[in-house]
Amino acid sequence: MSTGTGTDTVIRTIEETELADWLLGVHTGFLVSTPATKEEVEARRESTDFSRTQGAFDAGRCVGTFRSFAQRLTLPGGTAVPVSAVTNVTVSATHRRRGLLSRMMETDLRAAKERGDAAATLTAAEYPIYGRFGFGPAVSVAAWEVDTARTGLDRRRSAPECGGRLDFVDGAAVRELAPALHERVRATRHGVVDRDERWWRFATGDLPRTDWTEPFQVLYRSPDGSVDGLLTYTVDETWVAKRPQNTASVRDLVAATPAAERALWHFLLTADWVMTVKTGPRAPDDILPLLLPDPRAARITTQADCVWLRPLDVPALLEARTYAAPGSLVVEVADPDGYAAGRWLLDAAEDGASCTPTDRPAELSLTAGELGCLMLGDESAVRLAAVGRVTEDRPGAAARADTLLRTSRRPWCPDIF
Numbered sequence: 001m002s003t004g005t006g007t008d009t010v011i012r013t014i015e016e017t018e019l020a021d022w023l024l025g026v027h028t029g030f031l032v033s034t035p036a037t038k039e040e041v042e043a044r045r046e047s048t049d050f051s052r053t054q055g056a057f058d059a060g061r062c063v064g065t066f067r068s069f070a071q072r073l074t075l076p077g078g079t080a081v082p083v084s085a086v087t088n089v090t091v092s093a094t095h096r097r098r099g100l101l102s103r104m105m106e107t108d109l110r111a112a113k114e115r116g117d118a119a120a121t122l123t124a125a126e127y128p129i130y131g132r133f134g135f136g137p138a139v140s141v142a143a144w145e146v147d148t149a150r151t152g153l154d155r156r157r158s159a160p161e162c163g164g165r166l167d168f169v170d171g172a173a174v175r176e177l178a179p180a181l182h183e184r185v186r187a188t189r190h191g192v193v194d195r196d197e198r199w200w201r202f203a204t205g206d207l208p209r210t211d212w213t214e215p216f217q218v219l220y221r222s223p224d225g226s227v228d229g230l231l232t233y234t235v236d237e238t239w240v241a242k243r244p245q246n247t248a249s250v251r252d253l254v255a256a257t258p259a260a261e262r263a264l265w266h267f268l269l270t271a272d273w274v275m276t277v278k279t280g281p282r283a284p285d286d287i288l289p290l291l292l293p294d295p296r297a298a299r300i301t302t303q304a305d306c307v308w309l310r311p312l313d314v315p316a317l318l319e320a321r322t323y324a325a326p327g328s329l330v331v332e333v334a335d336p337d338g339y340a341a342g343r344w345l346l347d348a349a350e351d352g353a354s355c356t357p358t359d360r361p362a363e364l365s366l367t368a369g370e371l372g373c374l375m376l377g378d379e380s381a382v383r384l385a386a387v388g389r390v391t392e393d394r395p396g397a398a399a400r401a402d403t404l405l406r407t408s409r410r411p412w413c414p415d416i417f
């Protein structure tokens with residue numbers, strides 16, 4: 001029996017034999033009343049790193065779950081750093097607010113730091129949960145709903161304007177061709193995270209899942225034959241009074257060139273019968289509205305935080321990224337856990353950046369979470385200073401931080417993990 005304090009609940013890594021119970025804990029925490037099927041448990045087994053999978057057990061029942069996995073996160077400039085992606089975080093409703101998440105998080109962050117990960121990442125179910133653990137929202141997303149009849153796009157054009165070709169393909173072709181395409185995208189767009197073979201198998205229905213609907217899959221090939229874009233979407237079929245009212249929902253649209261991106265959007269937005277396109281999570285500065293002769297045909301339906309970043313190794317992060325302009329900045333980072341704490345001198349030059357401990361006076365003071373917000377260039381230090389979340393120890397330091405850290409395109413992460 002639990003005493004209600006949570007201290008008699010044992011937190012430990014799970015054994016392979018406990019995976020089904022652990023997944024039942026995940027389901028319960030996410031308000032899914034049914035257990036995972038045998039097939040789902042088996043599919044999970046091969047991809048689960050049991051040394052990074054924690055369970056909280058009370059009287060033999062799994063009442064808390066927490067897992068992390070190795071991920072690579074692309075920083076501005078295209079370099080990817082190793083990070084620890086946190087996922088499947090749940091505490092059963094019967095055991096909440098007794099510190100179980102805090103204990104699992106502490107264990108996992110310590111291990112990530114010891115492994116040498118530059119940061120921890122996650123996508124947060126609710127905004128207020130993770131700031132206290134040193135995470136800050138680093139990548140945002142926007143989703144649009146497009147009224148295709150109003151876009152003003154030329155519906156008579158069937159071939160891509162820049163040449164190249166579009167083809168419907170099956171899941172096997174996606175698994176064969178799309179990973180290399182995604183690697184090219186990942187090398188150029190900061191915020192994007194890697195996708196392993198399992199990701200592609202899951203996305204193409206090659207692993208058991210209860211919520212599976214077969215999507216349409218379209219590849220764009222450039223005039224020289226290289227696979228430059230992938231569009232995956234489903235269509236809800238509706239006809240009203242002999243008129244099609246179908247809605248296409250994008251699952252994935254990744255493109256290595258602007259020509260491929262334009263061709264895939266044009267294709268979907270001018271498809272017969274499709275009256276509404278739901279874009280799914282895109283970068284807030286996605287080119288989509290600008291592609292339309294009438295951008296008001298695209299209505300924003302979601303604008304929110306997406307990837308949260310918890311810096312663990314400040315020099316590793318700041319030295320791996322590039323900067324919009326040369327310059328220097330002294331930041332004082334407060335971090336009760338110690339991982340990011342210190343006074344750091346960032347020196348950004350054309351040929352690379354250095355980040356070293358310094359005893360020069362601090363110019364900008366902030367917490368580890370606020371540094372996470374600024375790390376990929378999405379947030380403005382001036383904006384954070386205006387709400388008191390960073391402190392300018394030297395006038396103009398926040399604007400200088402923005403000149404250095406912000407990026408011409410905003411970061412984007414197409415994946416929820």
Ligand SMILES: CC(=O)SCCNC(=O)CCNC(=O)[C@H](O)C(C)(C)COP(=O)(O)OP(=O)(O)OC[C@H]1O[C@@H](n2cnc3c(N)ncnc32)[C@H](O)[C@@H]1OP(=O)(O)O
Nearest residue numbers: 029087088089090091096097098099100101102122125128
């Ligand atoms: C990366 C992902 O997987 S995101 C998915 C997160 N999971 C969910 O949202 C599923 C439903 N919720 C839950 O399972 C749980 O409520 C959890 C996991 C969010 C929190 O677990 P708990 O064990 O209750 O958290 P814990 O007791 O360690 O809380 C630590 C602090 O965070 C606060 N906190 C925890 N959850 C929340 C929340 N949802 N909103 C606001 N504050 C929260 C607590 O109040 C506590 O604050 P205090 O120290 O000032 O009292």
